[in-house]
Amino acid sequence: MVEQMEESPERLARPLVRLASMMGVATSYTGLSRDFHEISDETLVAILGALGIDATSDEAIEKAIADITRERNMRLIDPTVLHTVGKEAHVTLRTGITEPAQVSLILENGEPFAGELVINAMPEAKVHEIDGKFIAESDLILPAELPVGYHTLHVESGERSEDATLISAPERIEMLDPMKNGSLWGWMAQLYSIRSADSWGVGDYTDLRTLLTDGKRYTDADFLLVNPLHAAEPVVPLTPSPYLPVSRRFVNFTYIRPEDIPEYNTLDDDAKAKVKAAHQKVEGLNNDAQLIDRDAMWLEKKPALREVFDAGLSQERQREFDEYKARCGEDLEAYATWCLCYEMWGAPQDKADSWIHKMDKQSPEVIALREQHADTLEFYRWLEWTATQQLHLAQEAARTAGMKIGIMSDMAVGVHPLSSEVWWNPERFAKGATVGAPPDVFNQQGQNWSQPPLSPLALKNTGYRSYREMVRGMFDCAGAVRIDHILGLFRLWWIPEGHAAVDGTYVYYDHNVMLGILAIEASRVGGIVVGEDLGVVPPYVQKSLSEHGVLGCAVEWFEQMDGVFTPPKHWRPYALASVNTHDLPPAAGYLEYEHVKIRERLGLLEEGAEAFEASARAEHNAMLQMLTDEGYLDPSVLQDETAHETEIVEALYRGLKGSPCKLLAASIVDAVGEKRAQNQPGTDNEYPNWRVPLADAAGDAVMLEDLFRGDLLQSITKIMNA
Template sequence: MAELNEESPERLARPLIRLAQSLGVATSYVGMSRDFHEIPDDVLVAVLKALNVDASSEETIEVSLEHVNNQRAMRLIEPTVLHIVGEQSHVPIHLAITEAPKVTITLEDGTIYQHDIAVEPLPDVKVHEVNGKFFSTAQIALPADLPEGYHTLHIAAGQREADATLISAPQRIPLLDPLKNGSLWGWMAQLYSIRSADSWGVGDFADLRTLLIDSKRYTNADFMLINPVHAGEPVSPLTPSPYLPVSRRFINYTYIHPEDIPEYYALDDAAKQSVKDAHAKMEAYNADPNLIDRDAMWLEKEKALRTIFNTGLQSVRQQAFDDYKARCGEDLEAYATWCVCYAKWGKPENTPDNWINKYTKDSPEVKQLREQNSDLLEFYRWLEWIAVEQMHAAQQAARQAGMKIGIMSDMAVGVHPDGSEVWWNPERFANGATVGAPPDMFNQQGQNWSQPPLSPLSLKETGYKAYREMVRGMFDCAGAVRIDHILGLFRLWWIPEGQPASNGTYVYYDHNTMLGILAIEADRVGGLIVGEDLGVVPSYVQQSLADYAIFGCAVEWFEQMDGVFIPPKDWRPYALASVDNHDMPPAAGYLEYEHVRVREQLGLLGEDSSAFERSARAEHQAMLQMLVDNGYLDVNVMKDESGRWEEIVEALYRALNSSPCKLKAVSFVDAVGERRTQNQPGTDNEYPNWRVPLADYHGDNVPLEHLFDSDLLQRIAKIMNS
């Protein structure tokens, strides 16, 4: 730790430090407690290696630094350029002193922009000599009237030509009319946990459609935030965590409801009966209040889906399927091929002889496997198409029911290191690093999330195509997208392979371009973006989000300062407000210290268990005091809480609804009195993370058919509609 909160001039002059900073790798940072850290050389060398930059010796550092500087001096234009609609932009280009450039723009629709693009000299331009040639910098003046979209900027200069992806983004995401002078409220649901009599033991897309329609009909809600539904494995065991997907580009097809597939009705009697028999085996699971069993579900559901797939498609449906495959292109081939490899060769594991390390997408063995299993390959393509159809239908049903937003989909931070995205396109990811968080007061060793980070260099070189396609895919089936850990669009904590989480550093991303992509995709569907910005967030991040009209998050139990809760009426308007989240118990459980009990039971508190309990009780009392002081709760309830948890929960939501936040969310778990948390941070199989079905205060299963009969739910809905 340095004595001053800045690096010395001597350190900044070192070639390694200059190389790292030139590539967006932080060489120091200020921690959560305002403590200053300088990054050790070995960490910088390892992170640069993950970016395919050699810094292993003084000689290679000098060579790499010279290469980076020369490339920038010689390159006609950066591969990705951001433009803001309605503003004139200036983009630097690098020309040899004898070159006279010509600039054209091909718009996203294939037409040529019909006005001249000016190239302007820069004053006081320095001339750089590279390999005996002299280069200087000029700038392109991009006109204000360029339309929104993804265009191609073409430059011809002498014998050189270059194309750049031109991302033309709106200044801000347009605010929905109801939000301009008011707010909207909706529900938060862990989709898998809410089952109906027609479910297959796990909540599915048919249940989601019903949830959306009934939420509007019985409570007048306008959106529903659901857990991530990114793609997963093709065979058991299925990963419980929705935040560790195989691919963020596609949807988890285990949420398909077989009986909602049109081809189900074309089955002959025997085939249809086989589907019914498979469903019957899962009926008992729908009423189990203790545990979600995804593997049992998929064992039966996959067989039913194969039966339906085998019946084939009529011409109109076949054309729709073919169109879908054409739109998805190689991305779909990547996921479907990975699924076939998994199904035939087994689970990917980090061993030298495992297929995930032994073969690439171009290996002859993979090509042969695809040819030998063409029907299975088509089955996985078909599953993805059906999943998209059913989730899209749920969103359409929500809008037809009158919801202003409908589905709010959750985007995970990253993907599984052995998933399809990393295997098929390893060049898009850092090789030899994972994402996490530095040490702080809550996690003194830091956190390692075991997910490979996207390479900022690859994103820029490819025009952010993978990111664009992922966001677009999510908005195909949603009216809003919530981005988990949106700070990751600005910087991510990279941890070199084999190092503890504390031995990492931040790597910076071009957040303006990524926010511009979010703005384009949201604007195209009349949607909105919510960024999970809880914890310590630099002021420039909050300002950037506000500039684009991206909503942050406010959690009632987290909105406190020095042990005193901030009244919701003083919160910021541009936020999605909630009482709690999935990493803590629901309101009833939190009020009864479920988080203390579970952590003690699992041995997560060590010798500090008594201190943690005292802290939890002090926090509890401080919350009640805020509720009483602001008129949300009767003081007599605070004096004697026994049996009065429902009154406190209602008070929490009265407080929430008094906030100026334009988006407000109610958890179904709060509304039925559930006490168990969905996810206990710091655990894996020690706790049934992401496998807790929806139950009431007494531990009884709450089926979808009776969900909106809850008196507490209706009282909370009345509060939110007041």
């Protein structure tokens, strides 16, 4: 075993290193190959700058340390406090030694807490002298019986007073009853790729409702994991990737089905004819097996939606809309205003003269635009309300049909750097840094995802409000949430602006608070949380996720070590298991080396095609060996793999079913014989990422009406229900 290296005491004593450590910025890290790295001064200075801290000189560093220490010691109470329901918690108060604290607690429902809040002196309390005033620490005891929710602690001491957000969370997210002594299974699919005869060329929320109800009726599945449904641009061209959204707080209104809006039925003949004519223009796209054309769809659907909007609302529906707007508050104004600016002034660009850099929400031009185009602004609010309603109805339909979970939503890591969230609330994000990943064996230069990271300081100082609202919004329309790159709740790889990914470092977050918020929102709907934790994850992360009841992920093609696949019976139980992911070709494609062919065709193989293909063939053979050794595959099949490809795919699913994992996900693309990958990492337009329609082995489009009739799908269904 290689001994882990550590930073020397001399380095740890350096003011810059101490300042970085104070702010949760890693000054060293150990890579996947146990290789030790000390972070350069240049990177530390840049990352601290992204947090709003000047560390460009020795004097600035010393001043920053002094200012931060002073600010922390002068606070009566930390801005965010975490409490675990059922357990007593202790909170440090800092008051003048002659000015005892008075504490009150207002619960989330607005009522005062009727219980007792005890403050005790600390036996060995630290006393700080600040500006000639002596500050002492005392211990506030939060009782075990505090209810779940987001409460407000009010602290007074002398002439000073402060409020803190008290997040009182369940200790863990409870498993659903059927999962406690068994498992549940469901499908995973890219919603946009699955069209019905009534679609507008792209799968939509009505198609989702059908997928859910038919999935239960014909296969007895209990959930459907879909691609992220976060908000997108209002004007073409639309970004194909669902993992680079405009806002994670809201949902994608391009998935609306116009004909399913209640007001569609109130349209006069002329308006209804316009909607039908728009639909007819894109109806032919539903049979296109080569490419999803979001732009063509939206160019016709958006004017059709405007026709429905212009019809107006009944008194009751207007009341519901007004309640929605009040509930969403400024967050909705942010997204709707951004959409309006986008439509009127063009796509935001990363140029100094672009409106997104020249103006902010308080700019006179923005205020004037909102007033001048109040009707269009209201249209964008209405679109978001309508989209949320249709998504909510899909989840309701799933539960009514008998699904134990229903929709499993996917949460992206972050948002586009020119998004509405960053523009409206720039203080929530780090400035001058993006998120990515350090170098590893697959990406030797690291990865830069171009997304600005949320500031851990802003999260803490605002009671994690933006994160709370995002999670709550997702659980409003889902029974489960999958979090992409859940390691990001613990630490994110920040890359200074203008630097390569290799020049970054980790910045740490308060994962206990963020996991607590997930537990609150999941408990309120009886939901569950899955964290994408693929790759090498530090032991403390796995331990924390397990303690909080968050399931991990197990992928059959990834469950291997040193070229030998782990039999599914040995996989960890607390995971969502699948054969593959959206970054791999479907099972049939992977068996035919589609991942090798794509890389060869696009010139993505640094080490040469022969070496990669040899590695892929060794992996392929090792998988088949495991399947035969474990009794999932008849060895005679190996005499002619091509002729028995369906049997091999079925064997992969028998292996999946043989695992003890609490959740099992079967892929729709596997069930129809599709071979093309939905996404090829490391590419943009070189490959049609996120634009591949659902098709069968012959390359013909598979329509939603025919989806659950397929022989292979029925075969996989029998395996999953065995």
